[in-house]
Amino acid sequence: MRRRFLLESGSILAAGLAVLALPWVLRSNESNWVWGLNITHYLPPGQANLRLGLGLLTLAVAMALFLRRLPRSGNPVPQSAPVPPGRSDFFSAGAIPWRLLLGAAIGVVFWLYREQIHFLGDTTLRLRSMYGAVNGNPDVPAWVLHAAPLDYLLLVQLPVRLARLGGLDIFQAAQMVPCMIGAVFALVAIRAARECTGSTMARWVVLALVLSQGYVEIFAGYCKGYGLLLTCLLAWCAACWREDRLSRRPFESTLMVALALLTHRTGLFLVPAQVWRISRSQRAGRRPQMAEIAAMALAVACLAALVYSWKGVAGQDLALLVHSLNGGGEPGAYSIFSSVHVANVLNDLFLLAPLGMAGLVVVMANRWSGTRLSLGASWWLAAAPFLLMACLVPSLYPVQGAMRDWDNFAGAGIFLALLVARSAARGIEADSRLVPLWGFAILASLLHSSAWLQLNASEGAALQRVDAISRGVPALPLSARGMLFEYLGEYRELKDQPALAAEAYLEAAALVPNPRFFILAGNELWDAGRRPEAREAFRTAARRDETTGTKMLILASQKLAADPSDSLSQCIRSAVLEVRAAGPSGKSGKSIPAGLP
Secondary structure: OHHHHHHHHHHHHHHHHHHHHHHHHOOOOOOHHHOOOOHHHHOOHHHHHHHHHHHHHHHHHHHHHHHHOOOOOOOOOOOOOOOOOOOOOOOOHHHHHHHHHHHHHHHHHHHHOOOOOOOOOOHHHHHHHHHHHHOOOOOOOHHHHOOOHHHHHHHHHHHHHHHHHOOOOHHHHHHHHHHHHHHHHHHHHHHHHHHHOOOHHHHHHHHHHHHOOHHHHHHOOOOOOHHHHHHHHHHHHHHHHHHHHHOOOOHHHHHHHHHHHHHOHHHHHHHHHHHHHHHHHHHOOOOOOHHHHHHHHHHHHHHHHHHHHHHHHHHHHHHHHHHHHOOOOOOOOOOOOOHHHHHHHHHHHHHHOHHHHHOHHHHHHHHHOOOOOOOOHHHHHHHHHHHHHHHHHHHHOHHHOOOOOOHHHHHHHHHHHHHHHHHHHHHHHHOHHHHHHHHHHHHHHHHHHHHHHHHHHOHHHHHHHHHHHHHOOOOOOHHHHHHHHHHHHHHHHHOOOHHHHHHHHHHHHHHOOOHHHHHHHHHHHHHOOOHHHHHHHHHHHHHHOOOHHHHHHHHHHHHHHHOOOOOHHHHHHHHHHHHHHHOOOOOOOOOOOOOOO
8 A cells, every 4th residue: 555655656756747847948949840739839928937936836835745644654544435325416416506607617718718810720611601590601621521410510500500690799699608618618627527526625626627727728719610620528437427327328438429420530540349238238138228229220321421521631641642642742731750740639638638658657656556547448448549540640631731630639638637636536546645745746737727728718818829839940841830820811911900811821822832822912012001912922823833823814804894983802802712613724725815904
């Protein structure tokens, strides 16, 4: 017991110190190796140093409490008792109003610190489609329809309905929904903590560990299905633990798999684990009830719908993969063995579960001391593909650069967090002296995550991070760097800042001379009143692309001739939509019209 206590207490200190100290040790390093760890570099010095001081103060208090509670020679090890039957606490049935209040408070925090710059993922494109729907253009891009049904209904259609009710613009409505999902996530985390352990103190530690991780940033206005996926995964784990504890059939967990499939295609990873749970229940001789049969039928229907809706995306992904394997990636595009890939995976995992990486030391300490961490075989079967995907999938598409979607890491982040939380519960149940040290580790993780939230909520800090990522070492592939500036241009465009948007698009064009970047820059230069520069940008686009570029200019000139009161910028945008709708075409053989304004 003493050996186990020393191993676990030392590993908790190591985990907390790693999360607390690494950001400050690496503050002066501009490398992309540490952009995930280095978030305090982009905060004002006063705020960053305040966090460091608070963390060190908590460490001192935790160590004092820990040393004070060390037993003298021969004293027994203090044990943490479970909640007596019938006793009411925060996790009991009678405390529902308090739990709802906590969930609402967390949702408000997400709203106050919602993300300002959407320079990763497809958030900006989704916002454009929703903006068009609110303003009378019901056309939804085909790629949006490839989203899972719950993703589409809650994160595309619901914001449109909220905006039409009045009082919110489309951007506020689109960011409000993820914040509400974050509040639901908090309520699910309370339930997971209740099912994870019977000790009140251990439950509080588990809840704090789950809620203090970096993936909370996903709920702060990020208009994608990752928050839904995280909530479904956490609810599935809680349902599995409850069913195992009460020896119930896998009805609720099957329902959670169906919801995960309706949320995101990576929900497929839960299917093997759930099939194993159902088969184990069958072998135990328990006959399925009608509710369970209905849940399984729903899961099968969701799986069929997901496979059908995913076929278009799967074809695109397969084409990208073949292109990559045939050497289509640009110089510097990374593989699984490249430094950019390793940095990207480690940084994203650290962001999504700051204690998950360092806290693995705690889990190993339990193993070394002979304590098995019983999470259930289905839990390990579900966690393995998410962790594997985080490490392998980004390397399959080097033509898209190092920046891949959060879905590569969200599932891995929640399972790492739960692994550490369960380990904490087991340790506290065996020895309550560990509580102060776990409290310090929780605060270190919370400081990291709060800095991450504040960084994204600050426009200036977020812009500084975009610039650092694009120019850092090891350098990202040019396609990825160009994409960063394209997202930045779209953000400026949505903020009605045409001159700044044009600068970002021209920066992207300087890195990747894509005709589309010149056309986008020309639109914004025209809206900013810089007409000669806009004409030159349009001509550059046409010179670089003698097919679609020229065709768009011809269409735009025709539209402008038909309606001189319209703006060239709007005509160009309309022409872009027409060319995209028409699909690929051959060379037009026409030159730039002489009458181009």
